[in-house]
Amino acid sequence: MLGHLGLKSYAGLCVVRFLLGISEAPVSAACITYIGNWYTKDEQPFRFLCFASGQGGLYILFSLVAYGVAHAGGSLLHWKYIYLILAFVSLILGTMFYFMMPALPQNAKFLTPEERVIAAKRVAGNMTGIKTIQWQNYQVWHAIKDPKTYLLCLYMFFSMIPNGGLTNFNTLVLKSFNFDSYTTLLVNIPWSVFSAGQMWVWAATGLYFKNQRVAGLIIPMVIAIIGMAIVYGTENSEGVNKWGRVFAYWMINSCSAAFPFIMNLTGQLVSGHTKQSFTNAVVLISFAVGNIVGPFCFNASDAPRYSKGLATIMGTFAACIIIGCMLGGVIFYENKTRNKKHGDPSKDENLKLEGIINGLQDKTDLENPHFRFVY
Template sequence: MAVAELTRDIGRIYLVTGLLTVVTAPFIYWRLDDEVASARFLTAEERLQALERLRANQTGAGTRHLKWHQVVEMFLDFKCYLFAAMTLAIILGAQVSFTFGPLILKSFGFDKFTTTLLNIPFGALQCTIMLIAAWATTKMRWKSPALMGMLALILTGLVLLYALPRNHSYLPGLLTGYYLLAFNFGCINLIVSWILANTAGQTKKSTMMALFNAASATGAIVGPLLFDAADAPEYHSGLRSTTGVFAALFVIVLLQVGNLMLLNKLQVRRRIANGKPAHIHDHSMESKYVDMRLENDGAIGDQAFADLTDRENDEFVYVY
């Protein structure tokens, strides 16, 4: 009965969110500009400064030309597969709160009305965590420490949910474990921004995001299979599987950090061989606009708008 009620509630949520998507799409199409160069909410000077920020991070300003060699390069790039594995793992593991969150809350001994009420702070926590994660990564300039910190908190929450008995005396620990799962949402956004910061070339970036969507869809389809109604109310089997998924994701993040460090070392060697400075300071994350050419060699940045991939551009600096 609980599964049937959950299915009906999810169906209503999909209908409402789907309707919102349809209603808001024309407004977004009308008001959201396609690119920095045509952004109406920026002044002419601000548009030029925004373009210079794009020059600084070397990811390009966009093009409408499809380049097949960039598609091939994406499929030959090891870091893209690690990013896809991260995406699959985070969406796969996130089903513990996406799909089965209300059932887990109900297993603590609450009725459906209290369960709904307790999900309200969970939603507020999600929004807060996404903002904090964005702020933290901007301040640190690194993606991986914030991501690993959130994964550690998620794993702590899963261990609490797995280990604590379902009775009233352990309710504070159970609720703490459940609310720690909200860090899922900060992780998803952070992985997207990490992908975009480390992929250059418009075709390569678009292909990478197609792979991201495929991994997301796969995780969303497979994730609910980790849980079985027969395991109610503790759902130990599903929680154990989800813990394994997030532990594997933590390891993948470490592998990606090591991979990106190696790629940066190779980039340094290429720049030295090409007669350029070994190290390039990235001004794209500065709080105020800085012309990157003032602190770097005057020729640095000339290739930024040539739609080169991160492998083709020896000035590209990988972010970890």
């Protein structure tokens, strides 16, 4: 972040942004692993939704900060003050997290020895493997031949195309509604409310309803399609209420609410340390590629309304809905087949114990017949 303050050329900007991307890349995967080390499968979605909502919440806060900075004086360019603030906040929070948050329950000084054992036993029931540095080549092959790996990657890729496109061009699209630059900053705040706020709604309902992860991949995309269809369909219509179109545009960012669900499923559908690491890597590569592709959906020749870009992104929403349904179907089929062939661990404590032992032995979900896939 601080590197932005000394920029003097476009080449320097590219280098700093590249280094920033490298620094940010492990965050989501690390969060999945961290939450998995502390919480059971039923407890994880709520925690990860809270984590993911922080991005939208921070955007809301810093939109107000940016509006204030834009009207403030000072010797630096206005945008440099924002990077300066973000840099110091990141340094402070990062340092606090490093020294105050233990990596594993057995390292937690605030727990008694008995509580550490209980905490470790709680998460053993996840059957997703143990913390190990031993690389198992065969588990990579298990990931490659698993159809869920490809569905997770495809969903992440298509869901990130809108993110890469709309995140970079949302202010340009809003300007097509004839707002000035300063008003656009404020009008854009509810854009994040639709993502962060919806994540909190999902988190609240998750306290009462189980197995809503696949629904979390589909429903936000349906809301986003409705918003996109309204914006796209009223593009050249006379007499259309401008604020109605703006509200519909805010609805599009509902697609961001699906991100914590796809990341959470990536961590929970896979057992075996190496298989988990490999799957996380390829899914995050799909995340990066989707964000790279997204901005190319918006061509300068299509300005100021970017009709072709919006139509393309509507297609990606539809693709995500189809892939989400396919993933849910695969999970349902595999669970039903395993229950029929090996018995239901949720109804037999002996089968559940065998599954836990297999997980502690770093077995993949393909090796562990008592592993059941969440949905």
